[in-house]
Amino acid sequence: MRALAACATVAAALLAGLVGVAGLPGAFAGRAAEPGITPTEIILGGTAPLTGPASAYASVARGAEAYFRHVNARGGVHGRKIAYRYVDDAYNPALAVSATRQLVEDDGVFAVFNSLGTEGNLAVRGYLNQRRVPQLFVASGATTFGRDFRRYPWTIGFQPSYEAEGWIYGTFLARTRRGAKVAVLFQNDEYGKDLLAGLRRGIARSGVKVVATQRYDASAPDVGSQIATLEASGADTLALFATPKFATQAYLFAERLAWRPLVLVNAVSSASNVMRAAAVEAPRAVEGSVSLAYFKDPGDVRWRDDAGMKL
Template sequence: MTGRPLLLATMSLALSVGVASAQKKYDAGANDTEIKIGNMMPYSGPASAYANIGKATAAYFSMINEAGGLNGRKLNFISYDDGYSPPKAVEQVRRLVESDEVLFMLSPMGTPSNAAIQKYLNAKKIPHLFPASNASRWSDPKNFPWTMASAGVGYVSEAYIYARYLLKTRPDEKIAVLYQNDDFGKELLKGLKEGLGSNVSMIVAEVSYEVTQPTIDSQIPLLKSSGATTLFSFAIPKFAAQSIKRAAQIGWSPLHFIPGVSANLNATIVPAGLDSAQGIISGTSLKDPSDPAWANDPGMTAYLSFLSRWMPDANKADQNYQFGYNVGQLMSQVLKQCGDDLTRENVMRQAANLKNVQLDTSIPGITISTSPTNYSPVNSLQLIRFQGSGWERFGDILTDDRVH
């Protein structure tokens, strides 16, 4: 081959190489064979019950890797312990970004820890995706364009929905509130007050606690003395369990609400005592594996098969595993959409371009959608009540249609 044909062949080869090169784009943390994903969990400390979220996400990615990975790339999930401590979280996220060079951060656990790392990640333009916290600050694309909110209903919306339910069904209640003295507890309290609106005077007592306290034994009698007939325990599992148990000990039987993040059989209800927990109300977006209604549901079947294969010792009643599974499934969808453009900018672009994604273990009708101006993937939940030895769904799916 000589002369013009050789020139054309050379140009054709150069063009094809250029196209292939253009199709594959990488930032640190990604290449032809691997995607590095950063994560932090409280594997120790007062919120260690949530560590099962990280364990389930790790197992989900192991399942993906065994099947060949995503678009031919294995998912390297690097998860460190931050002990539910904001200073430790800052230390660990710097390690993940600057030493491990992860492509993005996925579902770090807890409002305090995520608040501590949010500015750093946004300044570095590292995607901060689906924090395991339902605080509204993760849904602020104007000020934090690199942070995308959780795949759960936001704390403000959750408490708002509880308040609207209470006003509709029991408008004459007197309300006492126990809340964790940080963004987590304060956002739930804010949502409750927004939902009550002009009826906010229904709240007759508010008492906070610090996550470093060993117990809340003194707060519950104080709230009882207010004459309240409804109690909201805006608390993580350890303290939600204590509030249920302590109320029973002092003979107080208010209508009792706990947040969805604490509607956990092993971490909350069992320590509190099943008898003491009867009638507790919460909300969820997840199917209950013990509910016969999902016995033949394809999504639940897929989830239970995953547990049997990858986490055979997991307690199926622990919804932290479901949350972690959902995080893995949702992130896999984002990465599929990314294709071979694994730049941080495109990861963020695809996370903000999800359309009615139905996750395996989410209740039908509760789907995930995002856009460049909507960083709140979910704003609906199903009310649940603890009866006998498990949770029962009741009423319709409820939605907060406001924009936060």
């Protein structure tokens, strides 16, 4: 997914800029014992779903890797090349834990960078903070990564929070579709729950009501039964708080049911290439969908000649 790869590239650029402008405390002050720092390289690691139900997000790690190659080809950072090692966690928190331990204890990384997924990052946060290994630019918008910085000072997020995103959708409905009846499909983890909580805050004290919710697990084969249940609720608006695989399925099942609600689709599933793919199978269900974006999508032709999109 090109838009997600772009998001990772932004994080990689932030990291390179942070190191290049300010330096990393201790790492460049002659401390020979700093893990993952040598006279010639900075070793970073991360986990990503290269396989499994969220394998579309493999492009996040590959986008970061491409940017680090770009930085290295131009001399690296303070004369050091960035060695970036990422391991498949299949979007499974247990695998994320074992892979992160491998990166820290066997590979000796200086920091864990841009690992993707809310549950995986939550599963390793305590371990990394205990070991004082930086958990940099967590690829999740879960509210906890910004809210709980005092408890976990070695963890840094960078995405806007999912709860804030949900609040924006709720506010949009409260202002433009008073009396809307909303059905919500959400992933059964902090990611989906944060979005739903934000939506409820946004519609508070308005005439908009959530009339049905259905959760799904990331390991589920499909969301057909959930969409059928939501359609039967009589809702005229559908909020998809789901990753690309399941959001695309939701559109397809809505199309088959001839259900035509206004669809709010969260940012992680609204990249232009994802929406175009969904529109091939479910053109009527996709038409008129509402989402938001917080970075320029390289898959969108409007940014083709934009100076900010070029290295």
